[in-house]
Amino acid sequence: MPQTNHTITHDxxxxxxxxxxxxxxxxxxxxxxxxxxxxxxxHTVIDPAHRGKGLSHPLIEAALADAVDSGYRIVPSCSAVEHFISKNPEYADHVAGRP
Structure with missing residues (x-):
């Protein structure tokens, strides 16, 4: 997979x-x-021109890590976030379930 120069920011x-x-x-x-x-x-989405480059992983990882570091419990109602957590069980203890 080619290397990409990417940044992630919290808006x-x-x-x-x-x-x-x-x-x-x-x-x-x-x-x-x-x-x-x-x-x-x-909701998580990668622009069609950038799909297939493994970019959802760093985006979701950064978002979840920031939330956890800020003391939040996570509600993963987005299927991409649910899938990420299923593959990265270190976040499972931070999941609160659906409201």
Whole structure:
């Protein structure tokens, strides 16, 4: 798989994590805070031009790591986030389930 130059930023004003490749937006992981310390990830998408490059993994990993580091429990209502957690069991203890 080719190396890509990507960055991930947290746009807290719009409740999303943004993935950029070479300065161009290539993906987003959106969330909503349901209660204090409960964050639901409900939508993750990689732009069609960037699919198949393994970019959803670093986007979801960064979003979940930031949420956990900030003291949030995770509600994975997005299928991509659910799949990521099933493959990365270190996040399982941080899952709160569906609201």
């Amino acid at each position: 807290s004003d719009h409740h999303r994590y943004l993935l950029a490749v070479d300065g161009q937006q290539a993906g987003v992981a959106e969330y909503r805070d349901l209660q204090p310390r409960l964050r639901e990830f409900f």
